[in-house]
Amino acid sequence: MRNTLLDAEGVRLSVRESGPDDAPAVVLVHGWAQSGEVWPLQPSLRSYAVDLRGHGASEVARNGYRESAAWAADLKAVLDHVGRPAVVVGWSYGGVVIADYLRCHGTAGISGVVLVGAVTELGRDRPGAVTGRVMKAVLPAAFSDDPAVAVPALTDFCRDQAPGLAGDVVQRMVGTALRVPPWVRREVFRREVDSAVVLKAVDKPTLVVHGTADEVVDPAAGEYAAALIPGADLRRYDGIGHSPFLERPERFAADLGRFVAEVSR
Numbered sequence: 001m002r003n004t005l006l007d008a009e010g011v012r013l014s015v016r017e018s019g020p021d022d023a024p025a026v027v028l029v030h031g032w033a034q035s036g037e038v039w040p041l042q043p044s045l046r047s048y049a050v051d052l053r054g055h056g057a058s059e060v061a062r063n064g065y066r067e068s069a070a071w072a073a074d075l076k077a078v079l080d081h082v083g084r085p086a087v088v089v090g091w092s093y094g095g096v097v098i099a100d101y102l103r104c105h106g107t108a109g110i111s112g113v114v115l116v117g118a119v120t121e122l123g124r125d126r127p128g129a130v131t132g133r134v135m136k137a138v139l140p141a142a143f144s145d146d147p148a149v150a151v152p153a154l155t156d157f158c159r160d161q162a163p164g165l166a167g168d169v170v171q172r173m174v175g176t177a178l179r180v181p182p183w184v185r186r187e188v189f190r191r192e193v194d195s196a197v198v199l200k201a202v203d204k205p206t207l208v209v210h211g212t213a214d215e216v217v218d219p220a221a222g223e224y225a226a227a228l229i230p231g232a233d234l235r236r237y238d239g240i241g242h243s244p245f246l247e248r249p250e251r252f253a254a255d256l257g258r259f260v261a262e263v264s265r
Helices: 069-083 094-105 133-138 146-160 165-180 184-187 198-202 219-228 249-264
Strands: 002-008 013-020 023-030 046-051 086-091 110-116 206-211 233-237
Touching: 002 069, 013 069, 023 069, 023 094, 046 069, 069 086, 069 094, 086 094, 086 249, 094 110, 094 198, 110 249, 133 146, 146 165, 198 219, 206 219, 206 249, 219 233, 233 249
Parallel strands: 023 046, 023 086, 086 110, 110 206, 206 233
Antiparallel strands: 002 013, 013 046
């Protein structure tokens, strides 16, 4: 594995690269207040796990968090670095980032799309932005500058989003969340995003994975995206929460591997 620093219109982004150079390429886009470290290794794939702006080892840019064009530029920088068509995989907020890219660049450089427990919209009453009990419970405490307020909220969020995860995994997620400045945690939600037109225009194979017990992003948000994207394959993970790739890593790796193989053919 190696870390690469990319320049996305003046913002330095950290990307973790792993897997054989000649394997099918996948770009992994993490969720809110996490980083590319959250993704398990996929030995049979050439993986590019980006840390979004303000997250992980990437630069804490002073702006851009409310702009679709900025998020699209971040993802474009990674796809340009890959240098060949790749499957883009977006978890949670990563689904909005993929929608931002599609809005600005269409499916250029993309061979397939995978949405995992993902929102594709933002804003009150938008069907692609429906959240559940665990997400609602953490806000606004997770935005606080006061550690006595934010730390317990983020701990509850990381623990409750995927019940049954090992304690050390949850603690790593909490540590990652705390690396994201409170104002960045807040800024990423301060925008309105409607993606219906964007989703209907997707012309690449798409897989939608969603846990039926997801209480961060309501399963209805996944169903909404799957219904709008032409030919999308919806895979429901019964009894699974917000992190299928951590809760059922073998099943997720198999589903992703089959999808990438089909797209690559």
